[in-house]
Amino acid sequence: MLTILGFAMIATFLVLIMMKKMSPIAALVLIPALFCVLVGKGANLGDYVIEGVGNLAPTAAMLMFAIVYFGVMIDVGLFDPIVRGILRFCKADPMRVVVGTAVLAAIVSLDGDGSTTFMITVSAMYPLYKRLNMSLVVMTGVAATANGVMNTVPWGGPTARAATALKLDAADIFVPMIPALLVGLLFVFVLAYFLGLRERKRVGYLSLDEVLTPEQDTVLVGAGGGTGKDAKNATAGTKTSAGGAGTGDATADETPEFPADEDFQGLDPNRPTLRPKLYWFNAGLTITLLTAMIMELLPIPVLFLLGAALALTVNYPNMAEQKARIGAHAENVLNVAGMVFAAAVFTGVLTGTGMVQSMADWLVETVPEGMGPHMAIVTGLLSLPLTYFMSNDGFYFGVLPVLAEAGAAHGVSPLEIARASLVGQALHMSSPLVPAVYVLVGMAKVEFGDHTRFTVKWAALTSLVVLAAGILFGII
Structure with a gap:
């Protein structure tokens, strides 16, 4: 259930901002608050938000x-x-x-x-x-x-x-x-x-x-x-x-x-x-x-x-x-700082409720047994959605060790897993969980939804090119 609600929360957020039905700040605050209640942990919302704010301060x-x-x-x-x-x-x-x-x-x-x-x-x-x-x-x-x-x-x-x-x-x-x-x-x-x-x-x-x-x-x-x-x-x-x-x-x-x-x-x-x-x-x-x-x-x-x-x-x-x-420069400062603290609500709820860990575990478990010897390639492919929907800290410290352990069981070197984990960064930099992207769209006076709709396909393609080149050169 946590996995389903986690993906539903992220999908709701992306759809609403891309359709310009809500501003990014409002969506980053209200949507996770709603899903926190749906998960049954509304009483802990304050703790999750404070922890998220503390991490992003x-x-x-x-x-x-x-x-x-x-x-x-x-x-x-x-x-x-x-x-x-x-x-x-x-x-x-x-x-x-x-x-x-x-x-x-x-x-x-x-x-x-x-x-x-x-x-x-x-x-x-x-x-x-x-x-x-x-x-x-x-x-x-x-x-x-x-x-x-x-x-x-x-x-x-x-x-x-x-x-x-x-x-x-x-x-x-x-x-x-x-x-x-x-x-x-x-x-x-x-x-x-x-x-x-x-x-x-x-x-x-x-x-x-x-x-x-x-x-x-x-x-x-x-x-x-x-x-x-x-x-x-x-x-x-x-x-x-x-x-x-x-x-x-x-x-x-x-x-x-x-x-x-x-x-x-x-x-x-x-x-x-x-x-x-x-x-x-x-x-x-x-x-x-x-x-x-x-x-x-x-x-x-x-x-x-x-x-x-x-x-x-x-x-x-x-x-x-x-x-x-x-x-x-006060307007830029206020816009960016406000967006970062709003994102703290999103990340705080995702992490605090256990949704992000549940989603990561589900993705790892869905990898077919026969793909074990190819875990480096699997890691590279998973790095695209996971680093987009998660912070780098969450992915590299929470998910990567699990992927490396699964790869080691099939003789895949941790070095290959680590290299493959980098390929999703081209897409990661346009994630709504990356504070720097709000500096970019804020200074350029571009709607975050417009940026997302335009950029995601090209960034994902770039990541796949890096992965393909890594495989071709024998790096991954």
């Missing part, structure tokens, strides 16, 4: 101060050169914009933190998507999938969890998986190419060199760099076809129109918050922060708390300016 704190820190870095102009470099590469071509999104997300993902990746990627690419009237779900989908593949780096979390759970060396798990992961990343770039071609066909393409002078190319960098007239001039003569607005799906039946400039979250090259004289200080501070994060010198929430305080103090010594910068 460090994550919420990390996200809050990370948003403030990287928001300040964006304000002071740290990432402006990256935006200009991408702009020169993209040349207002939607295909290049989507490929640039995948490349940028993959590079920034090397820091091992999804929230950081999404904040930098969206901040850099959002103005370009808006100016070219491209679908923002393409941006969020490509960024999330690229980050999911790169999330397997040993300092990213899943590999370390697998190594800890099975008492293995993280390098022995990760290094042999590199060829398969590279194939997965290449697939993401190819996917971005074809999605970009589809966007080019939908919104049209005219090179920047044909429509802008060198002095005008900053108009695509941000809102303050130009007027609504500039935006329209920048696309004069482009071929357009029926398509959705930038925030919708690519198949919506509306003629694209450029939104007003006040809708942009751009990087105005003349904004008053810039601090060009402090550029190398801010670059050094960011590199130091990311290095300390990778080396685990301090807990990540503490690092971002210290980093945010130092960045605000040095760049904006005036108290009024500091309050203004915090206020400018």
Whole structure:
């Protein structure tokens, strides 16, 4: 019964948010509360929620101060050169914009933190998507999938969890998986190419060199760099076809129109918050922060708390300016923190009632006896739904040891099981239980249901490509 109710709760949640019948925050709170009562443990709801909040509180704190820190870095102009470099590469071509999104997300993902990746990627690419009237779900989908593949780096979390759970060396798990992961990343770039071609066909393409002078190319960098007239001039003569607005799906039946400039979250090259004289200080501070994060010198929430305080103090010594910068990013902080604490209700009920363990046990038991010698492949396939519907902690510490034990009984090495367990990460990064995904959709102003509907199929396909490559190379 717990298994049935667990799957029913997850299915109800996904259907309601994808059909936009409830907001994600409301669904994350009300649906598990209802199912907790149906399970017969309504009296324990408070304990489950408090435990869930306690488990996710460090994550919420990390996200809050990370948003403030990287928001300040964006304000002071740290990432402006990256935006200009991408702009020169993209040349207002939607295909290049989507490929640039995948490349940028993959590079920034090397820091091992999804929230950081999404904040930098969206901040850099959002103005370009808006100016070219491209679908923002393409941006969020490509960024999330690229980050999911790169999330397997040993300092990213899943590999370390697998190594800890099975008492293995993280390098022995990760290094042999590199060829398969590279194939997965290449697939993401190819996917971005074809999605970009589809966007080019939908919104049209005219090179920047044909429509802008060198002095005008900053108009695509941000809102303050130009007027609504500039935006329209920048696309004069482009071929357009029926398509959705930038925030919708690519198949919506509306003629694209450029939104007003006040809708942009751009990087105005003349904004008053810039601090060009402090550029190398801010670059050094960011590199130091990311290095300390990778080396685990301090807990990540503490690092971002210290980093945010130092960045605000040095760049904006005036108290009024500091309050203004915090206020400018308060909406993102509130949205993301609220979503994380709402997700704590969902995870708390799933775990506390025993539904998640019951679902995992049922899935393991349904594996046919004849599949025993192929438990590594089974683990890879199971990692897709299990890491989507469960936290990484729940999967790697609760389910993976059971799968490894079943594999060992048939002579399958725990190393193969551990490697196979990584293939579902491309899909995992779009799970409603991953706090970072709310940073992504929140900053991009995309509905979580739209993101899910667009991304899940491509992310699942990417995971299967990684699994197939692992089998082909003899890694799994």
